Amino acid sequence: MKYIVCEEPGIFLxxxxxKPERAADEALIKIHRVGICGTDLHAYAGNQAFFKYPRILGHELSGEIIDVGDNPQNLKNGDRVLVMPYVSCGDCVACRQAKTNCCTNIEVLGVHTDGGMQEVLAIRTELLISSENLSYDEMALVEPLAIGAHALRRAALKAGETIxxxxxxxxxxxxxxxxQLQGAHTIALDVAESxxxxxxxxxxxxxxxNVSQNAVAEVAKITNGELATAVFDATGNKRALESGVDYMAHGGRYILVGLSKDDLLFNHPAIxxxxxxxxxxxxxxxxxxxxVLNNLKHFPSDVFITHKVNFTEMITHFDSWLSPENKVIKAMVSFTD
Ligand SMILES: [Zn+2]
Ligand SMILES: [Zn+2]
Structure with missing residues (x-):
């Protein structure tokens, strides 16, 4: 079977x-879609934390079960599934508190262990969610949105807040x-006008x-000088991460979702x-x-998927997704039509 590996920064092969064999608690999945995200772009560029090469990328995955044994979820051959790509140990201090997302031994597919840029993947059935009525495109969008859902849960967001x-x-x-669906007023910041x-x-x-135009003063104006009660960084950029608290109200929360490789510096009196x-x-x-699955109708895949290519053509297109002028929101790699 075919696979694409990121051999070292800047090189895909x-x-x-x-084909992989499956363990008793695993299913074999024929991969249909791999969504490309910032993690993949950073891994390719060589500036992703928690990363070693060579690595098969791909953690936003949907596909079809082609081989599975008895399993607690009653998954069957032919089921359409999406993948929760976080393999946790189940008995470390974090897992025992149901925080499997930050397991001490976590292996994220496509980051710490090989991911979905391969025709067939063996994966534990407990990491699969089946759906009868979603398309493969829609299913591959769920993982990045779940990252956002988790950030909101960390913030314990309340209706009426300005974020x-x-x-x-x-x-x-x-x-x-x-x-917005939870009743918040929203202020979006970015450097890219598009x-x-x-x-x-x-x-x-x-x-x-626009961050480049005195953004703190703008946010202050919008919020009658109070600033935002919750601020989320979804850039992973060191300078952005360090200035996020500037938009935050007294008594507020600052949630770091994007990940930088660097140390962060905050002025202690200010925080x-x-x-x-x-x-x-x-x-x-x-x-x-x-x-996310309960709210997926608010995320139409034809709006979010701005670029789509076939698996075997991915390598030639990948570089172009790094350029802001191509206005990529979500690039999707397809193994089938
Ligand atoms: Zn991702
Ligand atoms: Zn664990």
């Missing part, structure tokens, strides 16, 4: 290998839309602010004066996936 989301890629978009236009037109956010709650949000859990 299309190769052949044996700032910095970074209007797929993760930021998910946070904005799900927050992304701000996208969230204004397609998501209907309440306010857009202390606000009694800042600084929270990291890592991966997602089944609960987050379910919240």
């Amino acid at each position: 299309l190769n052949d290998k044996q 700032v989301v910095v970074g209007c890629g797929p993760i930021g978009i998910g946070i904005l839309k799900l927050a 992304r701000l236009e996208f969230v204004k037109e397609k998501i209907g956010v309440d306010h857009i602010v 202390h004066a606000k009694e800042s709650s600084i929270l990291c949000s890592r991966n997602a859990t089944l609960e987050d996936f379910q919240l």
Whole structure:
């Protein structure tokens, strides 16, 4: 079977290998879609934390079960499934508190262990969610949105709050839309005017602010000087991460969703004066996936998937997805029609 491996930063290879065997608690999945996200772009560019090469990328996955034994979820051959790509140990200190998303031994598919850019993948059945009526495109969109759902749960968002989301890629978009559905007023920040236009037109956010134009003053103006009670960073950019608290109200929460490789520096009096709650949000859990599945009709796949290519052609297109002028929101790799 064919697979694509990221051999080292900047180099993908299309190769052949044996189909995997499955363990008793695993299913074999014929992969239909792989969504491309910031993690994949950073891994290819060589600036992703938690990363070793060579690695088969791909963690936003949907496909079809082609071989499965008895399993607690009653999954059968032919079932259409999406993958929760976080393999946790089940008995570490985090797992025992149901925080499988930050398991001490976590292996995220396509990051710590090989992912879905291969025709067939063996995966534990407990990490699969089946759906009879969603398309493969829709199913492959659930994982990045679940990241946003988890961030909102970390923030314990309440209806009526005004939030700032910095970074209007797929993760930021998910946070904005799900927050709106939970009754929040939304302010979206980005450096790219095209992304701000996208969230204004397609998501209907309440306010857009370009980071390069005195954004703190703009957010203050919108909020009658109070600033936002919850701020989410969905950029993973060091400078953006360090300035997120500037948009936050006294007594507010700052949720770090994007991941930077660097140390972050905060001025202590500035964060202390606000009694800042600084929270990291890592991966997602089944609960987050379910919240997204219940709200998926608000995320039409034809709006979010801006670029689509066949698996064997991915390598030639990948470079172009790194360029902001191509206005990629979500690129999707397809194994079938
Ligand atoms: Zn991702
Ligand atoms: Zn664990």
